[in-house]
Amino acid sequence: MVSKLASVSMASMLLLAGCSGTTSSKESSSEKKDNKSKAEISWLNILHTASPPTDTVLNQIEKKTNTEIKFSWIPDASKEERINTALASDSLADIVTLTLLDNSSVRNALKSGMFWNVEDYLDEFPNLKAIPKDIRTSASIEGKLYGVPFQKDLARNGIVIRKDWLDKLGLSLPKTTEELMEVAKAFTEKDPDGNGKKDTTGFMDRSDLKYGAFKTLSSYFGTPNVWKVDSKGNFVAEFETDGYIETMDYMKELYNKGFINKDFAVTAKTDQQQNFSQGKAGIYIGALFDGKNLKSMANGIQDNMELALVNNVTSASNSKQSIWSDGNGVGGLLAFPRSEVKDEKELKRILKFVNDLLDPEVYKLMTYGMEGTHYKITGDGAYEIINQDLWQQEVQPFAASRPKESGFHLKDPDPLKAQGDELIAENAKHAVFNPAVPLESTTYTTQGSELQKIITDATYQYILGEIKLEDFKKAVKNWNEQGGKTIKEEYKKAYKAVK
Incomplete structure (x- = not known):
């Protein structure tokens, strides 16, 4: 049987030719989007796996949603270039997956009116209405x-x-930053692996201020998530707050006392995880679901490894449980171009399809596949993959296409992963949002990455003892003078406009 899915090798042709505004290969407008008839829907989507899925699970998704889905897959590694090309040439599809919302081409296309504003339509569909x-x-x-x-x-x-x-x-499990420091000290100095050598450290970290230890620690010290807005609507950068400086001082103490790997500032994520799994350190800060992966990596090396997860650490300066939110819980948009979706009737039919993708049964298909083929339900109600290779081929490619990542109360058979899921859900109650996520700043779009490098470099230099606090503050002043002050003003104006 010929797959209904476009292969990756054909993605560029489909992108530039197959998803144009023509209707020769589509049903008529009335047939295509009628709520009762089977709808043919094209979807320009991102592929996070080596190859597209086969039709096995796709057929079941189509049956559940009463559709025929025509995918054009773009490999994740080339998504920015491909999406920019598609937007520039208006070579799109009924649904376009847009994950790079900070990309200037994407933002300009969205603001230009190329895509439907769906705000007024979501409440007509139960699952879409539930979006907070x-x-x-x-x-x-x-x-x-x-x-x-x-x-x-x-x-x-x-x-x-x-x-x-x-x-x-x-x-005991640490509940404060002070207790965490004591654990780091003990893991470094008291031979926790019992080999008679001082060859372990407390923390194993990597060169990443955001996804490594630094930003999570900064949450514990009450640092805002990138920005905070004061009572007058002024924007204050996170590195202009006391919490950020406390975090730098904390990391500096870890570094000076040898409680963290000395090369953390140049360590890659893969090396960090391998070193931890080899028993070189006892504290890892990152995504809570990494616990399962670290335990798996330790098999045959550290078979006696037992891991615990912690998400409720506070500090003397911040007694409130807090954790930063990446993107405020937004991973992108399923957008609907007006060149393809001609009227409200078509739009509503496609929105019904997206609504149906949020049903638990479809979520299970896109996450675990088909019962008896890809997974089984264990005695305690967990969903266990029974054929890993088949699951990776037929199911895993759909994971990034789910409009909602979690929240369907499906239990993982791995206790550590299940605990991670529980703590991540609990984190939602304490998440700190970035107020600038929905706002526009031309200066940030054009200069933000370059300006951030000033702060990133100064942060590492301070932690490593290469500069003093007054030097760090000079770097912040430089950031303001080079464009940071303008970013603040633009965000303040944009914030006021949407309030």
């Missing part, structure tokens, strides 16, 4: 919602810690 207001706001541009938001976990991060080491040293 905060998510809708964060996914909007200049107060307008140009697609259905990909709903991601609000806050994934926390601490993975060696419980077997804690038990051996008579220590």
Whole structure:
């Protein structure tokens, strides 16, 4: 049987030719989007796996949603270039997956009126109506919602810690930054692996201020998430706050006392995880679901490894449980171009399809596949993959296409992964949003990355003892003078406009 899915090798041709505004290969407008008839829907989508899925699960999704789906897949590695090309040539599809909402071409296309504003239509569909207001706001541009938001976990991060080491040293799970420092000290100085050598550190970190230890630690010290807005609507950068400086001082102490790997500032994520799994450190800060992966990597190397997850650390300066939110829970948009979706009737039929993708049964298909073929339900109600290779081929490619990442109360058979899921859900209650996510700043779009490098470099230099606090503050002043002050003013204006 010939697959209904476009192969990756054909993606560029489909992108530039197969998804034009012609209707020769489509049903008529009335047939295509009628709520009762089977709808043919084209979808320009991102592929995060090596190859597209086969039709096995697709056929079931189509049956559940009463559609025929024509995918044009773009490999994740080339998504920015391909999406920019598609937007420039108006070579799109009924649904376009847009994940790079900071991309200037994407934002300009959305603001230009190329895509439908769907805000007024979502409440007509039960699953779309359930999308929280905060998510809708964060996914909007200049107060307008140009697609259905990909709903991601609000806050994934926390601490993975060696419980077997804690038990051996008579220590409890840390609940404060002070206790975490004491654990780091003990893991460094008290031979937690019992090999008679001082060859372990407390933390194993990597060169990433955002997804490594730094930003999560900064949450514990009450640092705002990128920006905070004061009572007058003024924007204050996170690195202009006391919490950020406290975080730098905390990391500086870890570094000076040897409680963190000395090369953390140049360590890659893969090396960080491998070193942790080899027993070189006992504290890992990152996504809570990494615990399962770290335990798996330790098989045959550290078979006695026991891990625990922690998400409720506070500090003397911040007694409130807090954790930063990546993108405010928005992973992008499912957008609907007016060149393809001609009128409200077509739009509503496609919105019904997206609404149906949010049904639990379809979510299970896109996550676990088909019962008896890809997974089984265990005695305690967990969903266990029974054929890993088949699952990776037929199911996993759909994972990034789910309009909602989690929240369907499906239990993982791995206890560590199940605990991670629970703590991530709990994190949502304590998530700190970035108020600038839905706002426009031309200066940030054009200079933001370059300006951030000033702060990133100064942060590492301070932690490593290469500069003093007054030097860091000079770097912040330089950031303001080079364009940061203008970004603040633009955000203040945009914030006021949408309030």
